[in-house]
Amino acid sequence: MTTLTLSKALNEGLRKALENDPKVLIMGEDVGKLGGVFRVTDGLQKDFGEARVVDTPLAESGIVGTAIGLALRGYRPVCEIQFDGFVFPAFDQITTQLAKMRYRSRGHLSLPVVIRIPCGGGIGAVEHHSESPEALFTHTAGLRVVACGDPGDAFAMIQMAISSDDPVIFFEPKRRYWEKADVDTAGGVAAALPLGQAKTVVSGTDATVLCYGPMVRTCAEAAIAAASDGHSLEVIDLRSLSPLDTDTIFESVRRTGRCVVVHEAPVTGGLGAEIAARVTEECFYRLEAPVLRVGGFSTPYPPSKLEEHYLPDLERVLDTVDRTFGY
Amino acid sequence: MTVNVAGRAASADSRRGQPESAELIQLLTPEGERVEHPDYPLEISAEELRALYRDLVLVRRIDFEAIALQRQGELGIWASLLGQEAAQVGSGRALGPRDMAFPTYREHGVAWCRGLDPTKLLELFRGVSHGGWDPKAHNFHLYTIVIGSQTLHATGYAMGIQRDGAVGEDGEAVIAYFGDGATSQGDVNEAFIWASVTNAPIVFFCQNNQWAISEPLERQSRVPLYRRAHGFGFPGVRVDGNDVLACLAVTRKAMQAAREGQGPTMIEAFTYRMGAHTTTDDPTRYRLAAELETWKLKDPIERVKAYLVRTQAADEKFFEALDAEAAEVGTGIRNACREMPDPDPLTIFENVYAEPNAMLESERDAYAAYLASFETDEAAR
Numbered sequence: 001m002t003t004l005t006l007s008k009a010l011n012e013g014l015r016k017a018l019e020n021d022p023k024v025l026i027m028g029e030d031v032g033k034l035g036g037v038f039r040v041t042d043g044l045q046k047d048f049g050e051a052r053v054v055d056t057p058l059a060e061s062g063i064v065g066t067a068i069g070l071a072l073r074g075y076r077p078v079c080e081i082q083f084d085g086f087v088f089p090a091f092d093q094i095t096t097q098l099a100k101m102r103y104r105s106r107g108h109l110s111l112p113v114v115i116r117i118p119c120g121g122g123i124g125a126v127e128h129h130s131e132s133p134e135a136l137f138t139h140t141a142g143l144r145v146v147a148c149g150d151p152g153d154a155f156a157m158i159q160m161a162i163s164s165d166d167p168v169i170f171f172e173p174k175r176r177y178w179e180k181a182d183v184d185t186a187g188g189v190a191a192a193l194p195l196g197q198a199k200t201v202v203s204g205t206d207a208t209v210l211c212y213g214p215m216v217r218t219c220a221e222a223a224i225a226a227a228s229d230g231h232s233l234e235v236i237d238l239r240s241l242s243p244l245d246t247d248t249i250f251e252s253v254r255r256t257g258r259c260v261v262v263h264e265a266p267v268t269g270g271l272g273a274e275i276a277a278r279v280t281e282e283c284f285y286r287l288e289a290p291v292l293r294v295g296g297f298s299t300p301y302p303p304s305k306l307e308e309h310y311l312p313d314l315e316r317v318l319d320t321v322d323r324t325f326g327y
Numbered sequence: 328m329t330v331n332v333a334g335r336a337a338s339a340d341s342r343r344g345q346p347e348s349a350e351l352i353q354l355l356t357p358e359g360e361r362v363e364h365p366d367y368p369l370e371i372s373a374e375e376l377r378a379l380y381r382d383l384v385l386v387r388r389i390d391f392e393a394i395a396l397q398r399q400g401e402l403g404i405w406a407s408l409l410g411q412e413a414a415q416v417g418s419g420r421a422l423g424p425r426d427m428a429f430p431t432y433r434e435h436g437v438a439w440c441r442g443l444d445p446t447k448l449l450e451l452f453r454g455v456s457h458g459g460w461d462p463k464a465h466n467f468h469l470y471t472i473v474i475g476s477q478t479l480h481a482t483g484y485a486m487g488i489q490r491d492g493a494v495g496e497d498g499e500a501v502i503a504y505f506g507d508g509a510t511s512q513g514d515v516n517e518a519f520i521w522a523s524v525t526n527a528p529i530v531f532f533c534q535n536n537q538w539a540i541s542e543p544l545e546r547q548s549r550v551p552l553y554r555r556a557h558g559f560g561f562p563g564v565r566v567d568g569n570d571v572l573a574c575l576a577v578t579r580k581a582m583q584a585a586r587e588g589q590g591p592t593m594i595e596a597f598t599y600r601m602g603a604h605t606t607t608d609d610p611t612r613y614r615l616a617a618e619l620e621t622w623k624l625k626d627p628i629e630r631v632k633a634y635l636v637r638t639q640a641a642d643e644k645f646f647e648a649l650d651a652e653a654a655e656v657g658t659g660i661r662n663a664c665r666e667m668p669d670p671d672p673l674t675i676f677e678n679v680y681a682e683p684n685a686m687l688e689s690e691r692d693a694y695a696a697y698l699a700s701f702e703t704d705e706a707a708r
Contacts, residue, residue: 015619051490057517057524058519059513059520061479061517062517063516065478065479065517065518066364066480066483066486066518067478067483068480069479069480069481069485069487070482070486070490071483072462072468072480073340073483073488073491074487074488075487075490093479096476099475100457101469102678103678103679104459104469105458105459105460105469106456106457106459106677108461108462109462110681141687142680144680163684165682196682222369241686243684243685243686246686247685304637
């Protein structure tokens, strides 16, 4: 076991992937000499060379479009989009090309491309640096969408995403980059939880709280606080946002009878809406209360001096949990 | 100050088929006269000429049949290549088997040169598949419908060739096809930048057919398109796109340069879309019939025939046999199209993901059960 920040855990995971498969490439803006603006790729160009850790021109569509071409040639590119709000110039290549080429080719083509996106707010940044666009990608068939919530998952999940023959959108909670945990870097990923599986972070009996990425820690803390009020919360880190591990979700909700979904993204049309619909359909007779959502408001991301109001925090999670007990 | 919103400053003359002749590389005039170009010497046997002529005739026949099939309701839509046969056959025959081609949705002539069964193209336009051929089998990528996206895929593929160490004397290269309208797309400009700074082994083959649906070239550019390349840092050339020999020679040279590590070239094949954009389009709404008449005099096929006849490289028997072959190809296409079965409904759910996806599988199973419920009802009746 080694104590690593989430950023360093990703770095170690990328290093392992580069070591294990000569076809793995890293490409993006400032990922080489600088090591990325969050230092996730720190030192990798020095060790693996400029042909494998590529500082690209500054154009996101070009990054993803050329990654598709490299994948067609047999490579496994890992693209870094510098910030969540910068992914949109590449949105066309991701949704109309990357997501659909296997289908278009009737399975003749695979595009094992990973697109890493630092996501979410809470770092006091200017506009376009704090967004949570995951629902735009979970709405797109052909993509796998995952989010890591802690250093251990960051290390294992990035390697599994790279091994996947499907294109993977990989969300990294940027405000958690510097949080530390013990990570087993010596063991392989074979023993790790599969990429498509959710993880129970806190076991409980009274209500199920579903979350991912930056909200995992917030919700785990909420569970501790709720316990002192006599409520036993079960906190599940979804990890895979598309496809959803519905088995784990339904099993928990059927047991607890209550469900709250928490994400930073606006609730309107968000992933919480999808989960609420599915839980309602599958667990209807076991529900004691409607599925409730806690998320960002249906506004653009506000100036950073207001983000503490916009982002769900421990208090808002607990407030919503309390509401489910009011039914 | 008057704002010229019409933006007529661009070389309007060039789109009417009067390009600056000094810029246009030509080896066979519209009258079928062989001319030499100092940079593009081409030695070509009578047999090779006949083979190119055969390609041109058969490709036009395939196109003709597909238009008819659309009119008969057998195809949903068709994008005709009428008038662009020489650009496609000339460039297509310049490729080696290991070179990779990335087409738009109109490259039926290139598909033919790469050995793809034309009925595969009909599948897409009939709505039976989105293409669905194996790009690796013929080194011919799937048709790309969103304008210009494939130029980035082609560039990335070329970067892969570099990483494979497959640039050099016995190297491989990529050709990316696109049209005049696509040159306005960000992706095409990004592809130029990537190819340039990486010195990728790629040829950008732009068929300037003068019209992006209803928009003339002057809506896309103030400068001749091939000159754009210079600003990106690689050579650009303009070739007579209705001259199969010039397209062959110019593409061969550019591909060889790319294979040897000399980086990208842009070729602007100056041609004309003689038909509609697609079978749903009506060009009489936006262009004059006289323009088409001018271009008919520059037909890409007639000039080769004139040259073959004049030089006695082909006799009457050859032309008769080719007519018969074209008729046979036409019949084959018609029959194959009409006999093409609709896909099984549950194939909707196939090939979305490489890995199992329980959510999708449950949707498929639910729909399969729904469909089966009708069969049960039928049986009960």
